[in-house]
Amino acid sequence: MKIVIPDDYQDCVRTLEAFARLEGHEVTVFNDTVTDLDTLSARFRDAEALVLIRERTPITAELLARLPNLRVISQTGGGAAHVDLAACRERGVTVLAAMRHIPEEAANLKAGRWQRTLGTGLKGRTLGIFGYGRIGQLMARYARAFEMEVLVWGREGTRQRAAEAGLEVAASQAALFERSDVLSLHLRLNDETRGIVTAEDLARMKPSALLVNTARAPLIAPGALEAALCEGRPGMAAADVFDDEPVIDHPLLEMPNFLGLPHLGYVEKDSYELYFGDAFDNLQAFAAGRPVKNLAA
Numbered sequence: 486m487k488i489v490i491p492d493d494y495q496d497c498v499r500t501l502e503a504f505a506r507l508e509g510h511e512v513t514v515f516n517d518t519v520t521d522l523d524t525l526s527a528r529f530r531d532a533e534a535l536v537l538i539r540e541r542t543p544i545t546a547e548l549l550a551r552l553p554n555l556r557v558i559s560q561t562g563g564g565a566a567h568v569d570l571a572a573c574r575e576r577g578v579t580v581l582a583a584m585r586h587i588p589e590e591a592a593n594l595k596a597g598r599w600q601r602t603l604g605t606g607l608k609g610r611t612l613g614i615f616g617y618g619r620i621g622q623l624m625a626r627y628a629r630a631f632e633m634e635v636l637v638w639g640r641e642g643t644r645q646r647a648a649e650a651g652l653e654v655a656a657s658q659a660a661l662f663e664r665s666d667v668l669s670l671h672l673r674l675n676d677e678t679r680g681i682v683t684a685e686d687l688a689r690m691k692p693s694a695l696l697v698n699t700a701r702a703p704l705i706a707p708g709a710l711e712a713a714l715c716e717g718r719p720g721m722a723a724a725d726v727f728d729d730e731p732v733i734d735h736p737l738l739e740m741p742n743f744l745g746l747p748h749l750g751y752v753e754k755d756s757y758e759l760y761f762g763d764a765f766d767n768l769q770a771f772a773a774g775r776p777v778k779n780l781a782a
Contacts, residue, residue, distance in 0.1 A: 486772055487554070489532040490514045491525075492541035494731060495752070503762040506769060518542065518731065526551035534559065534771075536764050537568070540674075540701070541730065546572035557581065559767045561760035566674045566701075581767035605693070608632040613655070613665030615682075616700070617643040621671035625652060636664055639672070662689040667697060668719075674701035682706065687713035694719040699750050702726045711736050714743060725749055 488510050490498055496516045498504060513532075518541055519525060525548055529535065534557045537544070544558065546569045558568060559581040573580050586602040593601050612628040614621045616639045625635050625647075637647035637654050638661040644654045655661040662668065668690065672678045682705040690696065696719045698705065707728075714722055714737075725746035727735060737743045 486510050486533040486556075486768065487531050488512045488534045488536060488768065489529055490536045490538070491528065492518050492538045494518060497757065498538075498761060501754075501758055501761055503758050503765055506762065506765040510768075510772075522547060522551075529555070533557070534768055536761070536768070537561065540567040543567040544573075545569050549573065549576050549578065557768065557771050559764040559771075561757075561764050579771060581764070581771065607667075610634065610666035611636050611664055613638070613661045613668035614647075614671060615639060615658075615661060615668065616671035616673075617647045617652075618671060618673075621669075622646075622650070624669055624671065625650070633667075636661060658686065659689055662686045663691075665694060666691065667695045669697040670700045670704055672700055672704055674703055679703050680706040682709065684709040684712060688716070688718050690719040692717050692720045694721070696722040698722070698724040698726055700726065702728045711740070714740050 488507060490512065493514050493516055496514075498514055513528075515528060519528070520542075525542070529548070529552050531554055532552065533554050535544070535555065537558060537560045539561060544567065549555065549569065549572050555576075555578055557579045558573065560568070568580055570580060586604055590600070590602055593599070607628075608631060611634040612624070613636045614624055614628075617625070617637050621637070621639075621643075625637070628635050635652050637643065637652050638658055639647075647654050655664065670682065672681065680703065684706060687696070687705075687709055690713075696710070698710075702724070710722055710724075713719065721742045721744070722737075723744040723746075724737070725748050727737075727745075727748075730748055732738070732745075732747065735745075738745055
């Protein structure tokens with residue numbers, strides 16, 4: 486098959502042991518991210534298969550209409566909010582699922598400045614978890630190890646699982662934001678959750694609170710976090726996800742009460758071997774005519 490892998494801006498896919506699984510196929514890897522339809526369609530025009538790195542490139546109905554040879558999309562990771570699954574079904578395209586001031590003080594030390602900040606302990610404080618799935622459950626265990634109180638909110642199933650685990654469930658989404666000292670987002674991005682964190686939610690947070698988003702940037706309403714940090718509620722935020730990646734310039738990066746990282750949670754060799762290994766195995770199974778997990782079915 487002719488396989489295209491876009492958005493490998495680290496140029497690391499070819500260095501993975503898993504890459505050997507694509508031997509015998511014609512593979513093209515692009516090391517940058519483009520967004521305009523004409524460029525994308527030109528790059529993908531001959532592709533029979535796409536291997537997508539998380540949600541870096543949306544696959545829209547307009548793009549699919551320009552890709553007559555595309556038969557299969559294999560995704561690293563389980564999220565598919567960036568893929569128009571209905572359009573994939575219509576065009577017969579199979580979609581597979583793979584599956585405390587530290588930066589400031591480090592800079593101070595290098596500049597010869599010793600202990601310039603006062604940290605905040607975690608013991609006895611409340612960690613709010615918005616979304617109690619696999620990662621949210623891990624966060625709850627970590628919080629308990631630090632002797633934090635845990636408060637959970639989410640859909641009905643989320644609230645039920647949290648209660649069964651002996652955790653406190655917030656009375657409402659508003660209560661979650663009002664009571665949390667640290668609030669961590671762990672929701673999948675879809676039509677229901679896009680913009681689910683509103684300016685009103687953020688305004689309810691304590692001036693001493695920290696909002697953490699390592700899930701997806703569009704969970705927060707556009708511009709709401711920047712405005713909230715300017716108003717001082719919450720007092721701090723940390724994130725490694727942005728609306729448009731890679732990030733060269735962003736208003737949040739200029740704010741002293743914001744800690745940003747370049748989406749590093751996913752960028753780790755063992756994870757890449759796992760995710761790409763699954764994605765490549767799915768392509769091999771598809772090429773051999775064996776049953777595969779089809780997200781667009």
